[in-house]
Amino acid sequence: MTSTPTIALARTVLPAARIDALFDALAAEGWPVIGPTVRDGVLVLAPLAGATDLPRGWGDEQDAGSYRLVRRDDDAYFGYAAPAGTWKRHLFPARSVLWRARVIRGAPVIEETVERPGRRALLGIRGCDLAAVRVQDRVLLHGAHPDPVYAALRADLLLVAVACGTPAATCFCPSMGTGPEVGDGADVALTELDAGTPDHRFLVEARTDAGRAVVLRLDQVPPTTSDDDAATDLLAGAVARMTRSVDADRIPAALKDAAEHPGWDDVAARCLSCGSCTMMCPTCFCTDVRDEPDVLAGVDERVRVWASCFELGHSYLHGGAVRPSPRARYRQWAMHKFSTWHDQFGTSGCVGCGRCITWCPAGIDITAELRAVTEEVPS
Numbered sequence: 210m211t212s213t214p215t216i217a218l219a220r221t222v223l224p225a226a227r228i229d230a231l232f233d234a235l236a237a238e239g240w241p242v243i244g245p246t247v248r249d250g251v252l253v254l255a256p257l258a259g260a261t262d263l264p265r266g267w268g269d270e271q272d273a274g275s276y277r278l279v280r281r282d283d284d285a286y287f288g289y290a291a292p293a294g295t296w297k298r299h300l301f302p303a304r305s306v307l308w309r310a311r312v313i314r315g316a317p318v319i320e321e322t323v324e325r326p327g328r329r330a331l332l333g334i335r336g337c338d339l340a341a342v343r344v345q346d347r348v349l350l351h352g353a354h355p356d357p358v359y360a361a362l363r364a365d366l367l368l369v370a371v372a373c374g375t376p377a378a379t380c381f382c383p384s385m386g387t388g389p390e391v392g393d394g395a396d397v398a399l400t401e402l403d404a405g406t407p408d409h410r411f412l413v414e415a416r417t418d419a420g421r422a423v424v425l426r427l428d429q430v431p432p433t434t435s436d437d438d439a440a441t442d443l444l445a446g447a448v449a450r451m452t453r454s455v456d457a458d459r460i461p462a463a464l465k466d467a468a469e470h471p472g473w474d475d476v477a478a479r480c481l482s483c484g485s486c487t488m489m490c491p492t493c494f495c496t497d498v499r500d501e502p503d504v505l506a507g508v509d510e511r512v513r514v515w516a517s518c519f520e521l522g523h524s525y526l527h528g529g530a531v532r533p534s535p536r537a538r539y540r541q542w543a544m545h546k547f548s549t550w551h552d553q554f555g556t557s558g559c560v561g562c563g564r565c566i567t568w569c570p571a572g573i574d575i576t577a578e579l580r581a582v583t584e585e586v587p588s
């Protein structure tokens with residue numbers, strides 16, 4: 210009996226002109242696709258009908274407090290950095306109904322409300338965002354009390370990641386060890402090569418059995434050394450273009466000594482406490498819970514919504530808020546992300562996606578603030 214050389218068949222080269230074959234393979238394996246698409250002037254992550262929904266030829270320009278889509282001078286399908294949309298929305302929704310109660314014949318009846326969407330392929334997830342899924346898995350799935358909403362949405366996923374060759378000015382994934390390459394957790398890893406040339410192609414690599422089943426539905430064209438070299442060059446070029454960084458070895462301990470640094474006053478004078486950074490962050494998971502009763506219909510819903518540590522009420526304990534000032538709230542956010550998250554969950558809470566920099570209306574740059582608040586103050 211001959212055995213199937215599955216490992217040798219787990220990598221192939223897909224011409225970009227045949228990208229429909231990837232969608233066909235995903236469909237044949239029963240994976241509806243969620244991926245990047247252009248909507249309302251930004252890139253969002255939404256259900257895709259096919260390759261024509263991908264943002265072909267679109268890139269982005271991001272900097273502190275600014276984002277805009279731009280036309281690329283090539284036909285890259287994945288020629289952008291961190292999208293405005295976050296995958297978090299598909300795993301940990303901004304609003305979840307935790308339970309619903311109805312009065313039926315005078316007695317309250319509790320209904321199950323956890324959404325179970327079934328199989329979904331997340332196509333186009335970058336290394337940084339894949340790392341964010343690992344962070345949220347640790348918090349929401351592998352803790353002492355797994356979150357049922359997250360667990361239901363996290364089940365039956367196929368993660369089709371794409372190596373990043375087009376970082377934005379706001380990105381700093383190499384500092385955090387999360388990109389631009391595709392790290393752990395992907396089922397399939399894609400690398401888009403030579404967009405805008407006749408050799409425009411994808412290096413396709415299966416990393417799990419589920420991924421292998423999809424890849425084996427494609428034509429099998431073994432990658433050559435020059436394909437692998439081109440992939441290596443793409444990643445090296447991306448790293449070389451990133452200008453922002455965080456000293457991730459030094460910062461966790463340095464922040465612990467910086468609680469009273471005057472730099473917190475400086476950033477607090479600019480911070481609006483709007484919470485945009487936390488809403489856009491792919492790892493933030495704070496929530497609030499409220500009841501939404503409909504007396505006329507005899508229905509009550511207990512609803513969970515995203516919350517932010519920048520809200521005054523978020524730290525409310527009996528008698529008042531523990532963090533009443535913007536200074537205290539900004540410090541809490543930065544210290545948790547970059548220092549105490551390590552104590553709590555064993556990793557950083559930041560994956561270096563840069564969204565908090567791009568989407569801060571005051572243009573506050575966390576990489577600069579971390580340097581400022583850990584600088585020695587002249588005596």
Ligand code: SF4
Binds near residue numbers: 558
């Ligand atoms: S803190 Fe900022 S850079 Fe880090 S993961 Fe969150 S949004 Fe991305």
Ligand code: SF4
Binds near residue numbers: 479487519571
């Ligand atoms: S750092 Fe920026 S985005 Fe975050 S709360 Fe302050 S002003 Fe808003």
